[in-house]
Amino acid sequence: MKVLKIATAGSVDDGKSTLIGRLLYDTKSLTTDKLEAIEKTSKQRGYDYLDFSLATDGLVAEREQGITIDVAHIYFSTATKSYIIADTPGHVEYTRNMVTGASTSQAAIILIDARKGVIEQTNRHFFINNLLRVKDVIVVINKMDLVDFSEEKYNAIKADFEELMSKRDYQDQHITFIPASALKGDNVVNKSENMPWYEGQTLLEHLEELDLEDIYNTGTPRFPVQYVIRPKTDEYHDFRGFAGKVYGGQLSVGDDVVALPSQTKSKIKDIYFYDKKYQTASRRSSVTITLEDEINVSRGDMLVKVGDLPTIDKQFTATISWMDSKKFAAGNKYLVQHGVNKVLAKVDTIHYKINPDYSGIDENIDGLGMNDIAKVTFKLNKPIFYDAFKDHRTNGSFIIIDTQSNNTVGAGFIQ
Amino acid sequence: MSDTLISEVETLKDSGVFTTNALENEAIYIMREVAAQFEKPVLLFSGGKDSITLVRLAQKAFYPAKIPFPLMHIDTGHNFPETIEFRDRLVKELGLELIVRDVQDSIDQGKVKEESGKYASRNSLQTTTLLDAIEEFKFDACIGGARRDEEKARAKERIFSVRDDFGQWDEKNQRPELFDMLNGQIEHGQNVRVFPISNWTELDVWSYIQKEEIEIPSIYFAHKRNIFLRDGLIWSAEDDIVFRAADEEVKEMVVRFRTVGDMSCTAAVESHADTIDRVVQEIRDSSISERGARIDDKRSEAAMEKRKQQGYF
Missing domain, CATH: 3.40.50.620 (HUPs)
Known part of the structure; x- marks a missing residue:
């Protein structure tokens, strides 16, 4: 079964939960007991229609306030695909939630209320999905029933959005527009009879046809070592296996590899997946690799192909998304987790803040607050082995950890 | 290889x-x-x-x-x-x-x-x-x-x-x-x-479980069991762990368990799925969620x- 991860982003009351509910309902993914629970609560609250947000807002506080606080994961499937929707709320910690959702998604849905058109939030949603290089963005212009299913209105909003597109950094991003009414069911799963002028696909038709090029599978093979397997049994007395996940490209038995940071060369002897040996390990496979030579490799080290080295450096410049209420300032020290590797990092320079609504940059700053996005240079206590985010999604990204609270307080994309 | x-x-x-x-x-x-x-x-x-x-x-x-x-x-x-x-x-x-x-x-x-x-x-x-x-x-x-x-x-x-x-x-x-x-x-x-x-x-x-041929406990497959009905759910009456009122009648039924928790909060489902292939098919066709048979979740939303x-x- 194919698995497609989608992130949804929207503003308050633009009908995001209704859209997800509609997808679940029209694909018959809501089980009878869940549907009954929604019917019961909707009725209790005196609503005229089913409130599908009750299916996704899993926390008491969310239901009380009628808002979504935290990223929720929703699962449904069709005959051909399994879908995972990361529903990301647009409230106080909006960049944190959107960046988190987009980081693991292959496609993103941006919702626009047809009555309001492109608003500041829309700019931010698009900016973040473009920053994270999400491959497919679907702009759903919702609530078309409230603008009389007007083609002119749809075209005007589309034109506004296209103006944003001209400012984007990642130009290859694929963008689709769909006019819809999630509440009435137009163009979500079933084709709308109210908008004969729209000849494109419904949202689900579009999702079903998306080319599932793996979001992590860009660039060349990188094998960060997670764990060294030493069975110490009679049968496997000298066995030293390097357990990890293959990113970027594939690795095969006989490949000449270099271990980083030692830069020692060897050859891949065997590739194990559980109790079987394989000739080649594909991207994203969690395998165990043994080498021809006994070299010193431990967790955090990386195996790469000879002649295909990443940058090895004790500093880097990145675009970061700051997610904490504590101020981020030059001179501060944090832990940077790059893949499975953790290093101490010092903020060397904050070059400028990037307004995530395409309104430019701000160079006059003394630090970063929650939701800020900025270009920053870090100095590290030891070298890491990285690629640029645009070339390698996995090896070009990192998270920032507060050394006191241990919380994940930011994420970054290496230049 | x-x-x-x-x-x-x-x-x-x-x-x-x-x-x-x-x-x-x-x-x-x-x-x-x-x-x-x-x-x-x-x-x-x-x-x-x-x-x-x-x-x-x-x-x-x-x-x-x-x-x-x-x-x-x-x-x-x-x-x-x-x-x-x-x-x-x-x-x-x-x-x-x-x-x-x-x-x-x-x-x-x-x-x-x-x-x-x-x-x-x-x-x-x-x-x-x-x-x-x-x-x-x-x-x-x-x-x-x-x-x-x-x-x-x-x-x-x-x-x-x-x-x-x-x-x-x-x-x-x-x-x-x-x-x-x-x-x-x-x-x-x-x-x-x-x-x-x-x-x-x-x-x-x-x-x-099907693909890997993983062995699982027999109660996941359809079997005959003494049960009683309460609130539309099927409860095991094989022993005295599940409280049963005097007027709750015991009868035999072919059932299986879809989720296996504590006996006192896990209800059975009527099923003839006695092999893993049939269980997978049953889950595929099911319109009730897995935890629908867990009374512990029904206490409140x-x-x-x-x-x-x-x-x-």
Whole structure:
């Protein structure tokens, strides 16, 4: 079964939960007991229609306030695909939630209320999905029933959005527009009879046809070592296996590899997946690799192909998304987790803040607050082995950890 | 030696063939992160299909070495005898270390009070026993088989979910999880609950059991059982663990269990699915959710969230 991860982003009351509910309902993914629970609560609250947000807002506080606080994961499937929707709320910690959702998604849905058109939030949603290089963005212009299913209105909003597109950094991003009414069911799963002028696909038709090029599978093979397997049994007395996940490209038995940071060369002897040996390990496979030579490799080290080295450096410049209420300032020290590797990092320079609504940059700053996005240079206590985010999604990204609270307080994309 | 290892990329191309490979690779990655980032992990084992699946994934993650952490069962004393029998056999066959801690002991020590009446269950009492055991063994990571599709509060759960000294879940202040990176940094006294099959659905688990030919306890398959009906649910009347009123009539029915928890809160479903193929087909066609047969979730809309805040799994 194919698995497609989608992130949804929207503003308050633009009908995001209704859209997800509609997808679940029209694909018959809501089980009878869940549907009954929604019917019961909707009725209790005196609503005229089913409130599908009750299916996704899993926390008491969310239901009380009628808002979504935290990223929720929703699962449904069709005959051909399994879908995972990361529903990301647009409230106080909006960049944190959107960046988190987009980081693991292959496609993103941006919702626009047809009555309001492109608003500041829309700019931010698009900016973040473009920053994270999400491959497919679907702009759903919702609530078309409230603008009389007007083609002119749809075209005007589309034109506004296209103006944003001209400012984007990642130009290859694929963008689709769909006019819809999630509440009435137009163009979500079933084709709308109210908008004969729209000849494109419904949202689900579009999702079903998306080319599932793996979001992590860009660039060349990188094998960060997670764990060294030493069975110490009679049968496997000298066995030293390097357990990890293959990113970027594939690795095969006989490949000449270099271990980083030692830069020692060897050859891949065997590739194990559980109790079987394989000739080649594909991207994203969690395998165990043994080498021809006994070299010193431990967790955090990386195996790469000879002649295909990443940058090895004790500093880097990145675009970061700051997610904490504590101020981020030059001179501060944090832990940077790059893949499975953790290093101490010092903020060397904050070059400028990037307004995530395409309104430019701000160079006059003394630090970063929650939701800020900025270009920053870090100095590290030891070298890491990285690629640029645009070339390698996995090896070009990192998270920032507060050394006191241990919380994940930011994420970054290496230049 | 086989050809290219089938992974996500290949999987995407072979239409029609069901495989949970992408999810399997993710779960193995998580298992290895646990072993690498924590000093004293433990795998919470209930004898249910999800924890049995976790054991297989852990075997795969560390082969040819043994699973580098013990299994722990919090025994309510109200388990199906088939589950306990199965547990002991599995542990013996794989040469694993098993720790068992009993809810009965917590009751005897006066730490928790047995519920009484029609809906009495030891399910929520497990929390105290679990937290005591975590403290006793100083476990810093507990691997569990919870899945986000099970319940809407669980849909908010992280893969690495930090719990404080009291085992509490601070649902409004969770760490963001980006890309594949799992942040296991904790303070002394805190622990992390780890959910490697977070992104699996019930059907994914069953299909994996089918594909991998994993053995599971017999109560998951259709069998004849003495039962009684209450609130539209089917309850086992094989022993006196489930409270049964005098007017609740016992009859024989062909049933199976779709989820295996504490006997007192797990209802059966009428089914003739007596093989794994038939079970998978049944799940595919089902219109009722898995936890629809769990009375513990029906107590209120926020039942799961409340239990989780208190340290429940």
